[in-house]
Amino acid sequence: MDFPFSGTGVMTQSNIVEFRSVTKTYNFGRPDAFTAIQQVSFTVEDLRDHGEFISILGPSGSGKSTILRLLAGLDPQHPPTSGTVLVAGRPVTGPGADRGMVFQDYTSFDHRTVLDNVAFGLECRGVSKSERYAKAREWIARVGLDVQADAVKYPHELSGGMRQRVAIARTLILHPRIILMDEPFGALDPHNRYQMQDLLVSLWRHVQATVFFVTHSVEEAVYLGDRVFVLSRSPGTLLHQIAVPPPDRPAAEMQRDPAFQQKVFEIRDILEQLETSPRGSGNPAGFERS
Numbered sequence: 001m002d003f004p005f006s007g008t009g010v011m012t013q014s015n016i017v018e019f020r021s022v023t024k025t026y027n028f029g030r031p032d033a034f035t036a037i038q039q040v041s042f043t044v045e046d047l048r049d050h051g052e053f054i055s056i057l058g059p060s061g062s063g064k065s066t067i068l069r070l071l072a073g074l075d076p077q078h079p080p081t082s083g084t085v086l087v088a089g090r091p092v093t094g095p096g097a098d099r100g101m102v103f104q105d106y107t108s109f110d111h112r113t114v115l116d117n118v119a120f121g122l123e124c125r126g127v128s129k130s131e132r133y134a135k136a137r138e139w140i141a142r143v144g145l146d147v148q149a150d151a152v153k154y155p156h157e158l159s160g161g162m163r164q165r166v167a168i169a170r171t172l173i174l175h176p177r178i179i180l181m182d183e184p185f186g187a188l189d190p191h192n193r194y195q196m197q198d199l200l201v202s203l204w205r206h207v208q209a210t211v212f213f214v215t216h217s218v219e220e221a222v223y224l225g226d227r228v229f230v231l232s233r234s235p236g237t238l239l240h241q242i243a244v245p246p247p248d249r250p251a252a253e254m255q256r257d258p259a260f261q262q263k264v265f266e267i268r269d270i271l272e273q274l275e276t277s278p279r280g281s282g283n284p285a286g287f288e289r290s
């Protein structure tokens with residue numbers, strides 16, 4: 001969505017995403033007001049040929065989904081109560097084609113085949129039938145589904161892993177610059193989960209988008225991420241931004257590596273302390289290099 005922005009000096013074109021002291025209080029001004037995130041600030045640089053992969057961890061209720069939906073421009077998270085959410089230097093004013101979202105629960109249309117689900121976004125854009133089906137078949141293959149056998153199936157005929165492949169294809173076919181994923185693999189068994197992690201790494205390299213990925217799995221966050229954000233308990237503040245090595249091997253292999261596991265233990269310790277420490281304690285966000 002375009003926002004007419006004619007500002008001069010304050011524009012930060014070099015950041016693809018920026019949160020400037022963002023606070024979200026639900027039901028603001030009412031007796032049931034609840035502050036979900038508080039003064040969250042971070043930047044994600046707009047790097048040429050490399051979208052950064054940001055994993056987000058935090059206790060449940062710490063505002064992970066709130067952050068993602070603020071970025072997506074979705075109500076009632078959008079707009080923030082105070083602070084500014086910027087995408088490519090412009091304040092977010094609502095949903096836009098530059099941002100695509102994949103949720104944990106399968107968001108495909110039950111009455112549409114896989115082919116028509118994957119082609120849906122292009123259909124909305126008025127792309128011709130032959131062109132959108134050709135593109136949809138490409139993406140069905142790219143997410144590891146069978147173009148012949150699976151394209152004609154309906155969502156209820158697919159396993160959980162296959163449905164998430166459809167959800168990913170539906171989003172990526174539109175080439176968003178930013179991909180927002182809210183616990184997308186949370187419902188999958190470990191074997192499927194590794195496979196989906198490997199798939200996501202290869203697709204991410206292909207599309208070069210910036211990814212925000214919420215997960216409860218520390219392993220998944222460390223494996224996939226360039227940076228791991230750790231949120232405090234509610235109201236969520238950004239406690240840590242931890243740089244981690246990029247995935248350089250298949251998920252099942254790299255996650256057995258002792259150096260990898262060491263990193264996981266460190267972050268798990270931080271999270272366990274958060275779960276047991278008194279409410280609201282913690283340090284301001286530091287940027288740690290590993």
Ligand SMILES: Nc1ncnc2c1ncn2[C@@H]1O[C@H](COP(=O)(O)OP(=O)(O)O)[C@@H](O)[C@H]1O
Nearest residue numbers: 026034036059060061062063064065066067076
């Ligand atoms: N629409 C809403 N109205 C009121 N409170 C909400 C709303 N959405 C979320 N919350 C509350 O805000 C807090 C953060 O929610 P959420 O961002 O979903 O956390 P997480 O994804 O980390 O579990 C939770 O305590 C939740 O109950």
Ligand SMILES: [Mg+2]
Nearest residue numbers: 064065066182
């Ligand atoms: Mg959530």
